[in-house]
Amino acid sequence: MQPLQFDSLSFLRGQERIFLIGGEIHYFRVPPDQWASRLKLLKEAGGNCVCTYVPWLLHEPEEGTFILDEPALDVGRFLKLCAEMGLWAIVRPGPYQYSELLNAGLPGWLLENYPQVNARRIDGSPLVWPNGMFVSVSYLHPDFLRLTRRWYKRILPLLAAHQVDRGGAVVAAQIDNELMGVHEWLGSWDYHPLVTGIGHEDGNWPDFVRRRHGDLAAINAAHDSKARTMAEVLPLAESKTDSLADLRRVMDYRDFYFEQISQYALKLIQWMREEGITVPLVHNCASPYMTGYFRETVERCSGQLLLGADHYYNLDLDWDQNQPSPKYASKCLMSMELLRGYGFPPAVFEMPSGSLSDWPPITPSDAACAYGLNLAMGMKGVNYYVFAGGENPAGTGTTCDVYDYGAPVSPAGDIRPLYAAVAGFNRFLDQHRWLASAEQATDCRIGYSLDQSRHPRKLPVDQQMLMPPGEAWSFMRKGLMLTTLCGHWSPQMVDLADEGFVKDTSRPLMVAGSTVMAAQEQRHLVQYLQAGGKLILSPVVPTLDERYRECRILADFLGGVEQKRCSRGAPLASVGEIGGVLINGALFEFTQRPATAEVIARTQLDPATIGIRVQTPGGGSATLLGFHWRQSRREHERLLSQTLLQSGGRPIIECDNPNLWTFVRSDGRQAMLFILNLFSSPMDASIRFRDPTRPEQWHSTPSCKLSAMEVQAWTPDAGCVWRSSSSLSGQALMI
């Protein structure tokens, strides 16, 4: 078999651009005599890759005793079968597994014999889960690292022997699993004193703070603290962040924690290489909102690690969404655009095909819709989690004895209705392989700041900022992005920290401005304007840099702009021609503005100026809207459309149903229109879209009829070529 490769556009097999199509099959949950038949079912369903955890818990059941070739755990034989079947394999040997295994897949003896590896809260108490579902270790604890190293030393050579360059199936290996999840979900980072050096003169934390700020005096100045020694330089609980100095201290620890994660990742990568793993290494981000937490890891492991993400839409009734709803889709888009921004072909390493809960159900038609929307939004690789269910080895399950998962293939090997959804989607990918080379056709851009995504959502100090970074991030997603999608604009997301965007002035750029913006990002926006770019910035022009120091690079370039919060009154605005615009966020008045600025928005009662347009040197223009919103009304789309049009935006899609979302993807030769109905009701629409290869040519669909929760794909020549709901039984997944 050929190796699996990738660049920023897609996965590759030799010169061929392909979709990675994985199916998770756990050899340890399927009887060995049925491994071959399960793999065959995956192959028949259009998969090209098997993914599996390789649980430490099972392979080292007692300390130092390894079981590697017992028939039920003979992962070597399993990988050999994969190769024989012509299936690639991605192995995930941990140390963490999760996968609803006891201790999240860590051996029980590790926790009993080495309780010191348990992560710690800021007060030094152990970070403990209320039930046995998870275990939180301190990733860099020397004992944990030593034991992980020993595990790697035993398991990796075995896996390496089955690599593709040695005639085997293994084309990639995953380090750990959903990094940070075991801390994040308990609401606390790890503050283990031994590991971090908190309370010590030397160690990772004191070193980090010194590196960032300088000597103790500089640190005290930054933190507004009175530490007499480095041992007294302590982190601060986020709930106690009352001042900008406090915020600096809190963010110092947050950044430090993320850097620790990157060190841990680097160690695992190094060990993998030392033990002979030569294939690409991968990792799965647990949740779309955590993608920004991996910035250090992505930077430090550059060229050595492919980051993907897990995209669940239904774990139980209390999960944020139980269907592939707009809420889910907007998270997926954000997730994949961030992965793309990092330079990766967006891979969904855990795509729900089944669920650990039986109820609310994962239905085949919902699932197919989820697959379709991810594809429409840029997915280049997928791994169905799980493709086949099976029985947990005795005493290792935390949610059930039989890990049925409502998977496409039952523990007994029978196929279920969900199988058709998976196979049908894979067949569609196979029929349109050119989509692997496709990119989204876009007519506007949204600049994002990873700094914003890394800020805690709510802090007491927020009240001291007109627009705190966490709130700006929320506005970027729920305002700018959702309104753009509902208005049938096609946004491309760009990282404001990456200067790549500044020369491209072909499409207007929207930015959610926070009081805080890195000096570098402010400079990039200035360069963009100098190049003639059209900027739409709301709700505030930044006044602080990434260390919360005064910084008005952008405001000064704009000729001096000052804003203040508007006092009470109905939150309605007039923006140009559009009146009665609901501002369900905050309103900011421009108290100072360049004399040449054009006033373009006012509050409706007691009119205050809340929108101006400034022409900048070099032919650029900045439209500053002093308000933010969450998408909820047609006026939001109208105000954004008007602003984009005035900024030279040229829409590539027209659609008469504002509830549908639309995406056009093209490889430069062909194009495909995706229409998404993410609601529980049928929808109709007529749609026109520009041919990305001949922008003056419009294509029209006839009146489309979409059933509830359906994605359709259309091409200019063939019309509707795929419906997510087709070939699916109406029967819900039943066990």
Next chain:
Amino acid sequence: MQPLQFDSLSFLRGQERIFLIGGEIHYFRVPPDQWASRLKLLKEAGGNCVCTYVPWLLHEPEEGTFILDEPALDVGRFLKLCAEMGLWAIVRPGPYQYSELLNAGLPGWLLENYPQVNARRIDGSPLVWPNGMFVSVSYLHPDFLRLTRRWYKRILPLLAAHQVDRGGAVVAAQIDNELMGVHEWLGSWDYHPLVTGIGHEDGNWPDFVRRRHGDLAAINAAHDSKARTMAEVLPLAESKTDSLADLRRVMDYRDFYFEQISQYALKLIQWMREEGITVPLVHNCASPYMTGYFRETVERCSGQLLLGADHYYNLDLDWDQNQPSPKYASKCLMSMELLRGYGFPPAVFEMPSGSLSDWPPITPSDAACAYGLNLAMGMKGVNYYVFAGGENPAGTGTTCDVYDYGAPVSPAGDIRPLYAAVAGFNRFLDQHRWLASAEQATDCRIGYSLDQSRHPRKLPVDQQMLMPPGEAWSFMRKGLMLTTLCGHWSPQMVDLADEGFVKDTSRPLMVAGSTVMAAQEQRHLVQYLQAGGKLILSPVVPTLDERYRECRILADFLGGVEQKRCSRGAPLASVGEIGGVLINGALFEFTQRPATAEVIARTQLDPATIGIRVQTPGGGSATLLGFHWRQSRREHERLLSQTLLQSGGRPIIECDNPNLWTFVRSDGRQAMLFILNLFSSPMDASIRFRDPTRPEQWHSTPSCKLSAMEVQAWTPDAGCVWRSSSSLSGQALMI
């Protein structure tokens, strides 16, 4: 016209049991020359009643200046038209309106001239909304009462003149609007010192505490405080509740606040009567979860007030549910069962027909599904909010200039697709008028404790209780109730404080046991067992009474039971024949139990006894399950079904699709089966149900096919008589 009456079963027109079918039409938002045509559209859509706010804001625009007969505000003429049209009217003269009006409908001058009426937080600071959407007053502030009284004095005689007993249309009047919402949604009750007497020797709060506990010594004993005077008896912030004494203090204030509300309601009722309102008075509970907060109000206003509830499912993307999902339906069921428990025919005074947001959309098919599910679950009255949109009087809207609302009838008077959903549902009600007399056929019961619903959801002191009341309430809803529905059992909800239930031992009774249970409720359970009842209680047997004092009435009757929390290990249990049951709540071991108790459940690893069955004197039996769960797996349904069957339960419905919910309603002569598909995918099922009038006769449906988000109604004779999706265009609501 005949008056509108009601008893605990339904609304009545003379001797005739009827559905109240209201449509909200705001005379102040519709041009006067179009009032008649709007009313006609409501009549044609099957409505029998108009509901409207009567905004203080508009009718007393300047202090002391009343506008009552200006053409656009001539509510008298509007009511006259209603009468001419043969439509009843329900008027809602406030003082509060909400309705997306400025200051929630209170006059601006009131807030400017009388800032002292603003509600206060516990620290004395004003309770202020971040935008102009709402205003929080202290309901019992003397100035607010005085000005409300003056408003009532002017408006009520005018409304009274149009009452049904004087030949007019008005059959009911509403006091205030969604009481407590303006405090609850800001996360603080009102602690206005002047109004409550906090910090004073005398006043409502000191009086309340004295009444409850006795003299200062008794109060200090209860609160573990050292107050030297009544002025020092202060409320405590809920976040600071560290001990049972703290909890007592917090709940004292909560109960006090609810009692204040009842005093306010009584005052408004009294003034309504004094000004000549003779028709029934009503009020709308803002949210299903707040229904229990009205206990004092319901008790004190007994016979004088009909309480209904507002059932929204989609206000914006961040709303808890954007479709009539299972989450929504379970709240509606709870809401209506609590209203029924209070003795009212469940009325939904605001049922979404449109939304203040355009997106996510309220679609006709979703809306029809919402109407159907409410009917299936017991709704006897409905008011479509809003039936017709219109323009806000200048400067009074907070969300828009044109209050379009996506209503069935547009501001211009055109009908929209949603009209068909409303009219179709009303027609169905008309064709099956006997449903007004119908009750749910049930085969099991769930006992609820309003005390639990009134507890704050999370408090620090919770850790000192095995099962805090708030958690027990959550288990009752997300465990017992949802699992019962998913298992196709038909629960009747009963109030444990109401001794009415103790003699009826025909069906097993399930109770979510908290560490806290009122002595009276414990006695009722003992009486139920003594009468031969079959009780299923989980996860704990109470040990404290409603004042958090030791109280083991039930535990003692059960022969002495002690429990402790199980330590770590996978949360899997074996219950009778059923293994691998996921316990996604806590597990409690029985450390002491009667010698004769039968062990029926164990933890799966390191077996601990977590379930016992005790035979009690009088032929009763108590099944005690020492764990709780949130419905998520088939095993939950199986364990509950097994337990119900062992407790003599006799199911009345069989259905082979566990994702559908089913309800049978009967008036003793006829029966109707409702099938609910609350998911975004089509579903199939075959269903059998017992005829409620001849319980040995089973009726079968042929294989039913339900489209996404659909409710169907079946009768034994005619088959499917209604589908929520029928006669609806696929076109989503578009503006």
